[in-house]
Amino acid sequence: MKAIRKFALFIIGLFILMLWSGIVRNITLGQRALGPLTKPIKTFSELPSNMKAAYNHFLVAPEYYLKTKEGDQKDINNLTYNLYGSYSYRSGDGFKIELKNFKTNEIVKTWRLPVSYLTEHHKVGQNDRLFPSKLMKNRGIIVACDEQPGLIRLDSLSNVVWHNKDFIFHHGMNFDHEGNIWTPGVKHDDGIIMPKTLAVDGSKIDYIDDLILNIDAKTGKTLYSKSLTSIFEENDLLEFLNRGSIVTDPFHLNDVVPVLTDSSRYFNRGDVFLSFRHLSAILQFRPSTGKVMKVIEGPFTYQHDVDVVNDSTIALFNNNTVAMDMKFNKYEFKPSKGDIQRKIVHSNVLIYKFETDSFKALYEEQFVKNKIYTEAEGLYELLPNGDLFVEEQGPGVLWVLNENGVVLKTTLKSDLEGYHYLPNWTSIYTDINF
Template structure:
């Protein structure tokens, strides 16, 4: 006889908690009642941690490694913004549609025998380029495509101010204020190491550091540039503090000296011009270092004119004695580009902007101010033309005095326009940097070339590059 229960499969018993699926556990967790006091305590703890984190990020030097980590984390939103919306995007804000390229005023007989280096984005190349342009007909004689990636590879710089591979690759390096050399090559920078290339764009040397804005020839085959220390030397500031300085370098790539703007102001009893203001990472914003090349009753050969945008300050400085000989902080605002006109006059490109307006919006057209040391007076000889042409760049901008006839080459940097303007207001020629749709490209501080640049022009034009 079969055993009792033979052929009958007994029912399996299960452990109820183990049978709960992952989905069921998650749903039960979401339905778990939390006492209000627990929520309130967590909120208070989060607030305390947030305040502590913000304090460490603001004053990292007093919190060791934890402060450094806090500062790194606090910069993540800025990093994301720079990746997806870079501050050096090639196309500028919407502008009036104008004919692209070079146009000479055919209604007047003047023909410009000079040349110009213009720097802006090229849609065809997919990167920033520098073009050598002849001004009698607008013909492009040579195009430079400097090897920005090689400049980055050579750099050993560590700084919170710029991420070179991300921000200064060929598609984002604006190749600012190109300086033509006798071999047909260029010296360049853009918030980056200073670097020299040959006529075919190959890197010859680099100098580490954050070079920016202007680059000018000195007196004895030397150069003067605006510079920011990669790591600030000022005490009790954040690592993103822009510790500006004037840099003295040689044509063969040697750093000859650096002098901090903060030290210059302090030594001359003018430290209060920035130390008495609320903290900012960019108190000076040095944008021009202009060497003086001849003696006069008001300056000596080798002196420097300096422009600091964020202080709306210009000054005459003597490096040999560390003395400020003269300074003014009005009637201009957020100005750029000082130039010596003669034995007693200088010109200043006045952005005429307001820090109280979004984006430092200009209060009206930009102005070219001419200051006369002999009379202590300012004039605006190009006012009618600046107003008629609606030249209104909110930041940057250039006004280069041209030889022989008192003309001025004006660059509306953000507007992508370059114009030669006569003293009577006539526009002799204009160049508009724009894409096929007419959207304008930001310019990169164009440089006028004259007779002294003939050798470099010839070498560049004759270069045979692959």
């Protein structure tokens, strides 16, 4: 009898647990079937996650703080010219966007975007970021809510001028010759990504179908959008869908760079260069005709931040990352001595010349000597005098390099001792019109 009673109690307990799970699921999905009891049940069900968040907030440094390594604690600053950078970081109940002169360490201008404003439009996580930040005339600035719906323009007093919530915007942001913005994005439904579905022999998988977007910088209105699947399909390049190192995110578009120079033998003004991390490829695309003009592959992997150098040259940040997240069938191997090791010790910046279809690393010795490497993200800016600014995203170190060595090495100092801020796609200027 005792065994039967225990079994009956187990079944009843299991039923109650299933019933509770169903109630919590329905409430989480926005249903209000329980009327006035909905809110109390939701609050109670969120207690474990809220307790965990509180623990992380008070006892664990958020992810936007990076522990400063011993070798990165001392700055190097040999700048002889003004070098300005705009960047953002989380500060208490809001985000700060700063414009800094790295030569003098002076904060030239600060903007602030309260978390309370963002929560009116979407849920804000503890480790959410704003990036990149692009300076406008009249001391305005444009920022994107990373992986959340929202591209926002602030005026000089941090008032919101416009807020485009049409898409989830992400990664790089660049101005074209008309002053409008090109950036990656993805469709969403109330903040949840709307995927495409790939079907192969009856098996289906959802995947992120990134968009290239053109936004009016004055009004925030979406001027142009085009999905990558349609671009690849219309140009007979759908086999690229099978090459992505992560099947649910086959493209991972991280930069849309418009050509600003006059039309040349190799590209037209208005063309855009598209950087795909998970394809380790760059495409030259012509929005006016919908044609892919060139596919560029080479000695680079998981690259970011493609830029046009002149009318026959582009450059890119080569993360030089080994794909480690792919899943393989398991095989039994005989124990190996491991005589050959693949070890990535540095990223680099590559110059690609259309004329010769060739690549050349810029200041390679400095990347090797200083072990400058970031597995993900990362960017650069080729300065007018030939110096090279580099954001080493992983360890959060900012560099300026040239053939003679290190001109600048610094971190974004934080309010937490022993830590510095994660750099969020620093935008670099050698001149500001203030």
